[in-house]
Amino acid sequence: MYSFEVERPTSVADAAAALGKDEAQALGGGQTLIPTLKQRLASPSVLVSLAGIADIKGVSVDGGTVTIGGGTTHGVVAAEAGAYPALAALAGNIGDPAVRNRGTIGGSLANNDPSACYPSAALASGATIVTNSREIAADDYFQGLFETALEEGEIVISVKFPIPEAASYQKFEQPASRFALVGVYVAKFADGVRVAVTGASEGGVYRWSEAEAALSGNFSADALDGLTVSGDDMISDLHGSGDYRAHLVKVMTKRAVAAAS
């Protein structure tokens, strides 16, 4: 690690101000950032910890929407987002207890790791990412591997998830990291089905529109039978080739539909 200063603001405004400084960076649960710092792969001069901001923590339900504070840990989401069971289940299967007790949804969405779980939930649910300056629809938010619509210093305050009629996240774990080798999130709404895939594509999390079309007409695993997924633009690494990932996209989508129906 290189040395850095730490600031611990207690309000979003103070955090935003602190993040305005040169080479400042937000620190959520540190589950991604701290290992990066330890390996000396990043050298922020100021870390602005969001952990002390009560306003961005917690889960609330309002009608058909679950709102999760950007600083809410995976463990809290797993325990308290019961109004949206598929989301709570996803959170409860991220990493291990130590990771879930520190890692936050804001950190996960800001980081947008191509193998992370939350991005698929946000995209499939048609969630809205609320920052200190604006609201961003999930469809506009995810912009590729580790890329999002967030501006420098912008803070994820909360995430609003419309609660679907039925949903399921099926994660096929990468054997070592247990992130998603391929994860598929299926959400069925009154006006159609959304399917988001994580772990697979070189472009990061994406919506599988053919599957959405097929499932919107017939919400059953069989509806996917005729579809094929190409391995061409899929991630290929030591844990899985592009073809293997493409194959798993369909398998996991079917399983998600079966689990949600």
Added chain:
Amino acid sequence: MDKFGKSQPVKRVEDIRLLVGQGRYVDDIAPVDALHAYVFRSPVAHARITELDVRDAVDVPGVHAVITASDLDKAGLDTGMAFSSAPMRDGSKAPRPKRPILAEDRVRFVGEAVAVIIAEDLNAAKDASELIVFDYDELPVHMALQTGGPALHAEVPDNCAFDYGLGDEVATAKAFETAAHVVKLDVSDNRVIVNSLEPRGCFAEVVEGRLHLSFGGQGVWGMKGELARVLHLDPADIRVTNPDVGGGFGMKGMAYPEYFVTAFAARQLGRPIRWMSDRTEAMLSDNAGRDLTSCAEMAFDENHRILGYRLHTLSNLGAYNSQFAQMIQSHLFSRVLTGVYDIPAAYMRCEGIYTNTTQVDAYRGAGRPEAIYLIERVMDRAAREFGIDPQALRRINFIRPDQFPYPTIPGETYDVGDFDRVLTRAETEADLAGFDGRRAVSKAHGKLRGIGLCYYIESILGAPDEDVKVDFTDDGGAIIYVGTQSNGQGHETVFAQFLADQTGIPVDRIEVVQGDSDQIERGGGTGGSRSVTVQTNVTLLAVANMVSGFAGFLAEQAGVDAADVSFDDESFRITGSNVTPTMLEVAQMAREAGRSDLLTWKATAKLPGRSFPNGAHFCEVEIDPATGATHVEKYTVVDDFGNLINPMLAEGQVHGGVAQGLGQALSERVVFDDEGQLLTATFMDYAMPRADTMPMIRFETEAVPSTTNPMGMKGCGEAGTVGAMAAVANAVQDALWAHGVKQADMPFTPQRVWEMLKDAGHKP
């Protein structure tokens, strides 16, 4: 086996200490004022060094020194690391390319130590390391496990380190000529990273003019000898200690460059120095395990009796010869070459290959798991090709009980065994009869189920001799000094328990001392599943001496004949007297009588012969054909470990051993890219087995006591690993065979299993 220990499942006395964070591992006990050592390692796999300039690094505040090969050279050190050479099959001597402590003109693998920075703290050392000017011309790398390719060492142009042979090549060839069936199989045995929970580390200090090196190791005496050689010191001026050690598995049995440089720096700077590896560093620099491929052939007659067995192995050594590397897939492998079978003719050939990778050396079982993995894969394949039951084929070929002592082709003598009895017990414990039903249930869930057997045999290795010393202390207790070394196995418990059983001294009055070359003159350390057998063997001798010494003393005191004094494991009895003193009481009497000669007992003993633990592992796997995910559903072990001192600790050894075998079979896998960069350099990519990987293990023993040591013991430390790999692989093969997969090789990662099915045309 009452006489030689009460075979109690005593709980480990060291556990509380280790579990509540009060273990004293090397990084916990380094002197507070120690400087930190940090190793600058090669970022490339093969290059000629054109410039190594550390001047800017030395100038970083807090940095005391930056040590390179030229500093070691200038100080006159013997800078070549020690290693043993495997005998060549043509009787010639293979070249012995130097393994420098720090890279000299070339680097040969990613992670090779190039320079060591000594600084007030680790951050300063890391800052300095970024300022080292290291320029090089890259050289083509040799990554393939085959001879030829770009040469790593000028004196070995074809990268073949050795070419070892054992057995009768001509007789074996004849057996193949007359065979009714020949089964041939290419089998690879994937490289694994050992990943001890505690990585390697050490500290060195100079105390009253003597060098003290403390390191996480498997014994202190080998390291002491090496330090004396490399640093040109009188061994009397060196103390080496091993504190608590968090797992060694063979990997920590060897000397490593960091220990020498740390010791050198401590002497040079007159300050204590500490070094601790981080995880990625461990993955890059710890000796790896396995990494071989073999072509094996078995010849059978028309009744499926084995006529001959031959194999040709290529063993990856990595870039340099680690201390015992050449011996692993050659000599040690050969100890159990023919497994549990009565094989009239066999021949093995093994070539060692240099590649631009980290060194490979001993890993739990060291050669024996590899040999058993191979022969048990071949037996399984043969049974499938013949269309007969795999257990039946083994029974046809087992060495029969009436054939013991059985001389084997590699020159071992198996003392006893009853393989059929052990297998029969295992079939029952594993509920073989219910397998078809379980397979049908799996099928109903869309899963493929398979069952696999490995019947392994293991040869207890390591030095057969050991010393012991027992001191009766002034505070009324006893200290036992042992020459073995716990790496977490529970030696403190077992050695105290054994001495207590033999002498009646309460276990809580016995202290076990290990791992200190000043307190213990010599010893064999831990390795080869030797510890309990060799240490209790010599303890028995010391106890016998102690009993007769004390009996003589009591006789003298009581004015009776020595023959009138007896000892019953608890107390002494004297004919015609109703005093029945305990061992500790007699020691006290001796102390009061000024007989200090009776308060220290030393003994040295050599095992009369090796013992051969053996047993059957049955593994059942379930495979999801849609994803390739493989899960072990049921696991049964029936071992013949002979007599056990502490069955609970033996079972623990089997659990751990099975976990390591399962890990290698299912997920552990080292991957380098084409340039020799390690891709599996963190736990994000290197998949260790975890709790949910592990099945519940059914463990039973079927003892056929060894006849080559007085306790009838056989050793259990490595057996779990030896049995597990082939059991898993044969189970996976069983699940896949009917679906067209005729060759299933470890590691069974989901993608690999899915591909096997796909390539065989399986449609889920």
